[in-house]
Amino acid sequence: MNMFDGFRFRRVSSPIHDMDPRVKFLYVLVIFAAAVLFDQLLPLLVLFVAQMPLILVAGVKRECMRSMRGSSLFAVIIFATNMLSLYLYSGGGYGSIPSIIERSLAMTFRFMVLVESFSIFFLTTSPDHLGLALEQSGVPFDLCFAFTTAIRFVPVMAEEAQTIIDAQKARGLELERGNFIRRVKNYVPVLIPLLVNSIRRSLELAEAMESRAWGASPKRTNLYVLKMKRSDYYMIITSLIILVLAAYIRLYISIPSIYELLSA
């Protein structure tokens, strides 16, 4: 089940993986803010390229490429709709075709920058760490537990779905037949056992949780604690500098368009 591979988090160690998830989240927010601040191509390109070293340091180049490829369809749609709407409503300053293209590209790269930073976050943060970060940020434990348990059971459910599909196929179920609606309906004999099994599983889980003193103490301890390291503080400072710099450039410096630079 390839599409669920993403949930089988591999434990790797890199400076980015070891970073506090809260710090990484701050970084994502800063990049998000910076990407929204600018609407010209040049700064967005800079943001896009500037994040690449992080991907290389984390060693998640291939996974990152995969998620970028996955979002390429959206990127094309964004580009096309921007082109179309700018062309139709070309009052204002976006008269010429090259500047329309540049602006549409800028919007596309804004999206790609977001995809890139979110990929870095999710590819380098283990679900365990994420749950822990939520917990230490004051999210109630019940919710954090539901979150990590959901992730824990994705591979199990995927395997179970495959077993049910195989079993139903052996009984003559044809999944790949008919038009779209027919195909969706074909999945009903797979979904019902999957649902029933999940309900049964959740009951068993609840029993097992009760048997391990769930809710015994209102003040639950946690085996692990997230602690900020020196490198985490550096990352916070870097993120804040990026934010301030981005705001400063946006307010006080006029950014040339790439088309103007090229034609000058």
Add this chain to the structure above:
Amino acid sequence: MEIIRTEDLTYTYPISSKPAFRDVSITIDKGEFVLLTGPSGCGKTTLCRCFNGLIPHFYSGKLEGEIMVAGLRVPDHPIHELAQHVGLVFQNPENQLFALSVEKDVAFGLENLGLPRDEIRERVDWALKVTGIYDLKDRAPYELSGGQQQRVAIASILAMRPEVIVLDEPTSFLDPLGAQKIFEVIDRLNKRLGITIILVEHRLDLASKYADRVIIMNEGRVVLNGRPRDVFISDEAQLVGVGIPKATMLYKLLRENGIELGRVPITAEEASQMIREALTHDRG
């Protein structure tokens, strides 16, 4: 000293009209290794759920009679309190592990109890070592075999340091070798740490040699209760349809044909030993 006592215990599930078991009166002593068996649907799983309070607290329904566990009347104490005295290991290892690493899973119960972090760390390491899975502590549950997962489940119960561990068919998802390893771990807990064990099991061939006592249930009642040899040799055990150890069956067959082995064997080793003795005796 007794640790579990039931008197005329009868329980009916909420939607059922017929009791899952009735008039169960058993006493289990501290440090005993009890093997509980019987055909499917005889009520043994339901009985296990009473030991740590899942019945009547988690499942409603009607519980009549008396049940005392570690000096506590089960209906009067919440599950999380009883769970510190009686640990329950379930059939399906997959559905009793919640965390994304073995270590975190073993810590789960202790975290719930709100113990200090140092103590959790110490107990987790101890439980992992006793069950022989210390090397797996950073692995995710889905990376483990069924037998390893079941040992994680045992470790996570063990870490809570209960006096009694109840195992409900812990080997039914495992191959014979995995099952054998589980039995060895359980035996170690019983012999070395003095933990009372109640093992629900169908694989009597493998499990019988560890038990001090065998209880057989059928149709919601306890039909036999005693030393493994006495229970297995009785005609009732055969009638109920539990998988009596083959060594004991051989003994019975030989006896029917007029060959007396002297003692009742339970394991293949014992049987072969006795037959060898009988043969040399005959020749001499």
